Amino acid sequence: MRIGYPCINRGIGCTAGSTFRLASYSETRLIQTVQKNLDCLKKIIEYNVENGLLFFRISSDTVPFASHPVCKYDWIGHFSGQLKEIGRYIRDHDIRISMHPDQFVLINALKEDIVERSLAELQYHCNMLDEMELDSTAKIQIHVGGVYGNKDQAIERFVERYASLNQALKRRLVVENDDRLFSLSDCLKVHHGTGIPIVFDSLHHACLNNGETDREALMQAAQTWRRVDGPLMVDYSSQQPGHNVGKHAQSIDTTDFRRFLENMKGCDFDLMLEIKDKEKSGVKALTELKVFQSEEYRK
DNA sequence: AGTTGTCAAGCTAGT
C-alpha cells in the first residue's frame, strides 16, 4: 500500500498550485507561475520520497487557465524538459500519481458548451501526465456529474460521452463515488457501461451508500481496476467532529485509521488521505501502517 | 503587515 496526500505540502514553504486572476493573465505571468509550480512540485515529491509517501495528487492549478481560451501559449513545449524530468523521477521511485479536476468538469452535462469545456479541462490534465511519460496507472478522477432530474439518463449520458473520448483520456479517467448524488452502486452502473475504474471514497460512502459495509464496498470498487490501471485508489478521511457530515478532519484520527486498516486487511490499494494537515497526517498514517504490518507479520 | 472579499468554470436544494 502506498500512502499519499493531495496537492499541498504545508511544511515545505512553497506551493505547487499557485495561480492568479484571469484579469492579470499574460504569457509572462503564466510562464513565471508554471515555473514556480513545477519547481515546487519537484521539491514536494522529493520530500515525499524521503518520507516514504509514494502517492501524490498533482494540483489542477499547476498550469493556471490551461484549458481556458485565453491561454494560447505552448506551455507543453516550453516545459517539456522539466515535465519529462519530473516524470522520470516519479517512475524511478515508483510513485503513484492522481489528479482531480474540480466540480466544473461535467461530462454528462445537458449543455453542450459545458461538456466541451469539461473535455478541454480533462485533456489538459491528460496532456500533462502524458508529457511526463507516466503510464496508465496515473489517473484523473472525476465524479459522475449532475443528476439533472433523472439519474438513469444522467448515467446513460456519461456512458455515451465516455465512449466518444479519445484513447489517451480513456486510459486515465476514473470516477469516484460522491457524497450526495452518485453512490458507489451508481458508479458501478457507470462501470458496467464503460469499464471505467471506480475510486472508492470512504467518507463519501459513509454519507451516501446502499447498505454495503466499507469492506464490501472497497472490494466491489477493487474489481473495477485491471492490471494496467494499477491498484485501486482509495480516498480516506476522518470526519471533522462537530461539523457538517462530509467535512474533512483537521488531522488523522489514528484510532479510526487503525480500525480501517484492520477492516481492510488483505486488500491491495493505494491510499489518498484527504486531511487538512496533509503530509503531517501522511507521516502519522505511514507509522501506523508499519506498526500494523509488523504486528500482522508476527501473527 | 494583517484582514477579508473574491476568484473561470456548476450542481442541488431551499426559498
Next chain:
DNA sequence: ACTAGCTTGACAACT
C-alpha cells in the same frame, strides 16, 4: 426565479 451551500486555498484589494 433566485440564492446559499458545497470545499477550499490563495490572490489581490483594502485597512
